Amino acid sequence: MIVSRRWLEALLGRPLDAREVAERLTMHVAAVDAVVPLHPDLGDVLIGRVLEVKKHPNADRLSLCRVDAGGAGGPVEVVCGAPNVQAGKTYPYAPVGATLPGGLKLERRKIRGVESNGMLCSAKELGLGEDHAGILELDTAAPPGSRFVDAVPVADHQIVIDVPANRPDLLCHKGVARELAAVLGGTVKLPPIAGGAAPAGGTARGGSAARAAEGGVPAGRRRASAPSGRVTSGVVDGVEVRLEDPEGAPRYMIAVIRGVKVAPSPGWLTGRLSSIGQRPINNVVDATNYILFELNQPLHAFDLARLNGSAVVVRRAKPGEKIVTLDGLTRTLTPDMTTICDAKRPTIIAGVMGSADSEVSPATTDLVLECAYFQPTRIRRTRRALELSSESSYRFERGIDMLGMPDALRRAIELIVAVAGGELREPPLDLWPEPQQEKTIFLRPERVAHLLGMPVEPGEIERRLTAVGFFLAPKDGRLAVQVPAWRPDVTREVDLIEEVARLKGYDAFPDELRPYRPGTVPDAPEEQARARVRQGLVRLGLLEARTMPLGPPDGPDSVTILNPLSAEDAHLRRRLLPGLMRRVEYNWANRNRDIRLFEVGTVFRKESGSPVEEWTSVAAVLTGARRPPHWSEGAKLPDMDIWDLKHHFELAVDLAAPGCTVEPATGGESGWVAVQRGGEVVGRAGPLEADAPVWAAPLFGLEVRLALTGRAPVVYRPLPVQPPAERDVALVLPGGVSAAQVAAVLQRAVGPLLERFDVFDEYRGPGIPAGHRGVAWHCSFRDPERTLREAEVDAALARGLAALEDELGVRRREG
Amino acid sequence: MRDLLAALAELRERLQEIPQADERRLHDLKTEILGRKAGALTQILGRVPTLDPSSRKEVGAAANALKLEFAAAIAARERELKRAAGSVAGLDLTMPGRAVWRGGLHLVTQVVDEICDIFRELGFTRAVGPEAETERYNFFALNFPKDHPALDAQDSFYLGDDLLxxxxxxPVQIRTLERYPPPIRVVIPGQVYRRDPFDASHSPVFEQIEGLAVDEGISFVDFKATLATFARRFFTADTRVRFRPSFFPFTEPSAEMDVQCQICKGVGCATCKQTGWMEILGSGMVHPAVLENCGVSSERYSGFAWGMGPARIAMTRHGIADIRLFYESDVRFLAQFAGGVR
Known part of the structure; x- marks a missing residue:
């Protein structure tokens, strides 16, 4: 919401500092995003009164003016080329030495032989519009020599407020002024309309004491009146109005103004609208927009002559009914939408946008002026269904002031009559089948103190709340608080407590730490598990990555997003590896060769007929040199290979899924799987196929599902005190015999004396039969209780070797 | 006997060679003199039992003494040589050291941990919840009115009719309140999703940290104090903090917390749009409707809650202008925050 400083000044009757306004609003009301000065470059321009106009001696189209610009030296001579210059009128005057918008610096110079002291300016020259046909005639009482920006309301500030969704009252100048009055002091009074007078005919009564204090209908009855009971139709000045959808339009008012003359608006009105970035259109539309931004009451003026049958019918749209909206598009309506129709067809999508047919045009003379409250949810659904929003729909959706409608309509009529002429022959019709009243909420002062942590005097509570339009009366030790209808957000006691806190200022409350009781919630095991895995993988030298969980499908059980941003990102990831691989390719594209990434993230799966599942997955990708190169070791270090992957996988499985075993993959898959005790595969590791540049090293990946169970505490094993006996054995393994089989047989045959058993070499070639391979192990024997004798070790090893030959055909290598 | 004593004397001469011996020579000397089979001293000692008893004692004692002397001299020289090998004399110490790969946590993870650790000092444990949620948990139990403009700021990805x-x-506030009795003090880090196109300042997926405290008698003062304390511990002890009104359906009163801009220290700069302040988190007192929706008495209990974006905080603190860097996973970017050279 953009508000104008000057507009606020007019409502508050006092000058304002835009920075201070921004600061106070931010600290007490709503954040101000920006303060934008308007026309700051007109500071050199003065008010000049033309005393006399003579013809230029040497040029037919130029005139020679004597201008009073307030200077001590008396009037100055100015050459002027504008056809509209007249003696006795006031114009913007740029003296010699002044800089104009665009950087033009005025110098004293001769024009056709006559010296000109400065310049009388057009709107275009001042950056105030496109009009360059003549100089800008000013309607101001400011004395000559005054600064132009002080005399004419163009130098202004736009204050851009980030209005929260629950505060529709801040979507107009009056609402913002009300808040400023509460925090800066002062009262809000609607400025009189220039040339306006109270229109003929009365208006409906309504409003509260607070409303009256702000220049509404004088107090009298505090309760809103019920002007038409349960009546849902009526006739106003020959126009029949039928409210057939009171659910969609709980209150509906119509006025008929006859004999208007549609024309451009006067300068003060276009100035106001321009100051908040609104484009002036014509006097009628500008008047309704002015009321919108002054009072937050959307109004719709339409051409009576274009109505079929002089009727206004408020009803739900019929299925498939069509309307061409102001933007020229044909819209198809549904019965969920409220429309304003004439006797035949819809002319307005209620609260959203009117049709091109019924729009006010230069030919319009008789106006139908609608002032309505449309049901917020209805408007929201319509707006979303049609993907069409407007200043009006924005406000109806948030809820406008239902009780303020008569005042707004009265002021709108006054303004239209003032700027466009015409006449109101009959009071407006007010269809309000179920009149509402302001709601009352009870506030306990002790609850204020309890929740805010600091007592606030009842007098202060009353003062703060009254300042923004609440009405308070003590009742049974509590305060009965009447809530103005422009505050739909205030529905319960705590909302009033917030009002007290923010108006007092959040900074007024101390921030001292007070004692607290420890909570009952233990740390989530997921978080502990994730932290454990992350730390472990970082220790392995891997960098943590975060990838987008949105991407292309990855198998039939990928979860689909119903409303994706793009077709490429229409699925949730099922695994982390595809995303990490894309990151590797991205790194390759940036000439990074050594890439070791891991991720701990959520993955999703949906099997048909079951709900969406999600769990945490752990994945890593590895490619490039095994260690950073060092000058002492030559240029090229070995790249990571499948055995680096295996070790990373074993460690990752140990971290993420303790208790699972790593086994070679079967069934044609290359690499390894992590298997749970029950046989379920919870992880995989292997080489990856990626779009790799020629210089890239082989790429490997692993992924394992994170288990929430932590590792059992490690139980201490006493350190050995006896010395070990070491033996190296070189074995010849027939094809198809694995190291794991050898280890198992050896361990079983030798028994607990065999403490460690590590491969230190593999060999194929001369001396080994074809299809066989030589594998060498380093064995370490130890008895925890005593020193082993050499003969015992030899005997144990021989037992093992015999079993190997017997069971696997593995023999000791000769020589 | 005499020849043995002469041989011993001759061997003793060779003690002098030891302090000059290099590693290889020392090894040879050791074998030559003390070797288990052919060592000169070993052989002499082997002959001692053959001597007549009168000279056996004299020769034996002399040979053993010399053996100890050799052993001591060789050991001393060995230590000396080892020390020399570790010496840096004559080396160009500006040459690069031998490195190992350094891993590191993602910057967002680091900031999440840092924030959660500060709150742990203030009594908050870590809780989590699912990323695919129902509308009840994501919106309605949190007091979002149905069909209200407040929902617009939360444009969501839907996975099903009532699953987003x-x-x-x-939503983890609700899950926690449903599962545990007060007092509750939790922080909830996790990934969240908004239907925003990916650009320099928006990501459809980002990390958030929620916080919730509910107990008897928790007030606005406790709320301000806890969050201001966090800000002063996370930034600097003298960081200025301000609270200002805001709107969230699930808090009342609602507040935004700003901290003094860390770049300009409050003077005003481009990062803080000349305001001198940086928005850090949205927060407020837990709305009584939220407590009631979870079956917790809003008369007896009160509390506060907040939410903040660690990625955004990391961006302001570390001078990162584009949020996409967090997800590109360029190893050069990641390594900058891993504390290593590579």
Whole structure:
């Protein structure tokens, strides 16, 4: 919401500092995003009164003016080329030495032989519009020599407020002024309309004491009146109005103004609208927009002559009914939408946008002026269904002031009559089948103190709340608080407590730490598990990555997003590896060769007929040199290979899924799987196929599902005190015999004396039969209780070797 | 006997060679003199039992003494040589050291941990919840009115009729309140999703940290104190903090917390749009409707809650202008925050 400083000044009757306004609003009301000065470059321009106009001696189209610009030296001579210059009128005057918008610096110079002291300016020259046909005639009482920006309301500030969704009252100048009055002091009074007078005919009564204090209908009855009971139709000045959808339009008012003359608006009105970035259109539309931004009451003026049958019918749209909206598009309506129709067809999508047919045009003379409250949810659904929003729909959706409608309509009529002429022959019709009243909420002062942590005097509570339009009366030790209808957000006691806190200022409350009781919630095991895995993988030298969980499908059980941003990102990831691989390719594209990434993230799966599942997955990708190169070791270090992957996988499985075993993959898959005790595969590791540049090293990946169970505490094993006996054995393994089989047989045959058993070499070639391979192990024997004798070790090893030959055909290598 | 004593004397001469011997020579000397089979001293000692008893004692004692002397001299020289090998004399110490790969946590993870650790000092444990949520948890139990403009800021990805990717970590407030009795003090880090196109300042997926404290007698003062304390511990002890009104359906009163701009220290700069302040988190007192929706008495209990974006905080603190860097996973970017050279 953009508000104008000057507009606020007019409502508050006092000058304002835009920075201070921004600061106070931010600290007490709503954040101000920006303060934008308007026309700051007109500071050199003065008010000049033309005393006399003579013809230029040497040029037919130029005139020679004597201008009073307030200077001590008396009037100055100015050459002027504008056809509209007249003696006795006031114009913007740029003296010699002044800089104009665009950087033009005025110098004293001769024009056709006559010296000109400065310049009388057009709107275009001042950056105030496109009009360059003549100089800008000013309607101001400011004395000559005054600064132009002080005399004419163009130098202004736009204050851009980030209005929260629950505060529709801040979507107009009056609402913002009300808040400023509460925090800066002062009262809000609607400025009189220039040339306006109270229109003929009365208006409906309504409003509260607070409303009256702000220049509404004088107090009298505090309760809103019920002007038409349960009546849902009526006739106003020959126009029949039928409210057939009171659910969609709980209150509906119509006025008929006859004999208007549609024309451009006067300068003060276009100035106001321009100051908040609104484009002036014509006097009628500008008047309704002015009321919108002054009072937050959307109004719709339409051409009576274009109505079929002089009727206004408020009803739900019929299925498939069509309307061409102001933007020229044909819209198809549904019965969920409220429309304003004439006797035949819809002319307005209620609260959203009117049709091109019924729009006010230069030919319009008789106006139908609608002032309505449309049901917020209805408007929201319509707006979303049609993907069409407007200043009006924005406000109806948030809820406008239902009780303020008569005042707004009265002021709108006054303004239209003032700027466009015409006449109101009959009071407006007010269809309000179920009149509402302001709601009352009870506030306990002790609850204020309890929740805010600091007592606030009842007098202060009353003062703060009254300042923004609440009405308070003590009742049974509590305060009965009447809530103005422009505050739909205030529905319960705590909302009033917030009002007290923010108006007092959040900074007024101390921030001292007070004692607290420890909570009952233990740390989530997921978080502990994730932290454990992350730390472990970082220790392995891997960098943590975060990838987008949105991407292309990855198998039939990928979860689909119903409303994706793009077709490429229409699925949730099922695994982390595809995303990490894309990151590797991205790194390759940036000439990074050594890439070791891991991720701990959520993955999703949906099997048909079951709900969406999600769990945490752990994945890593590895490619490039095994260690950073060092000058002492030559240029090229070995790249990571499948055995680096295996070790990373074993460690990752140990971290993420303790208790699972790593086994070679079967069934044609290359690499390894992590298997749970029950046989379920919870992880995989292997080489990856990626779009790799020629210089890239082989790429490997692993992924394992994170288990929430932590590792059992490690139980201490006493350190050995006896010395070990070491033996190296070189074995010849027939094809198809694995190291794991050898280890198992050896361990079983030798028994607990065999403490460690590590491969230190593999060999194929001369001396080994074809299809066989030589594998060498380093064995370490130890008895925890005593020193082993050499003969015992030899005997144990021989037992093992015999079993190997017997069971696997593995023999000791000769020589 | 005499020849043995002469041989011993001759061997003793060779003690002098030891202090000059290099590693290889020392090894040879050791074998030559003390070797288990052919060592000169070993052989002499082997002959001692053959001597007549009168000279056996004299020769034996002399040979053993010399053996000890050799052993001591060789050991001393060995230590000396080892020390010399570790010496840096004559080396160009500006040459690069031998490195190992350094891993590191993602910057966002580091900031999440840092924030959660500060709150742990203030009594908050870590809780989590699912990323695919129902509308009840994501919106309605949090007091979002149905069909209200407040929902617009939470444009969401839907997975089914009543299943969406959570737009904030706040649903975990509800899950925690439903599962545990007060007092509750938790922080809830996690990934959230908004239907925003990916650009320099928006990501459809980002990390959030939620916080919730509920107990008897928790007030606005406790709320301000806890969050201001966090800010002063996370930034600097003298960081200025301000609270200002805001709106969230699930808090009342609602507040934004700003901290003094860390770049300009409050003077005003481009980063803080000349305001001198940086918005850090949205927060407020837990709305009584939220407590009631979870079956917790709003008369007896009160509390506060907040949510913040660690990625955004990291961006302001570390001078990162584009949020996409966090997800590109360029190893050069990641390594900058891993504390290593590579």
């Amino acid at each position: 990717l959570r737009t904030h970590t706040s």
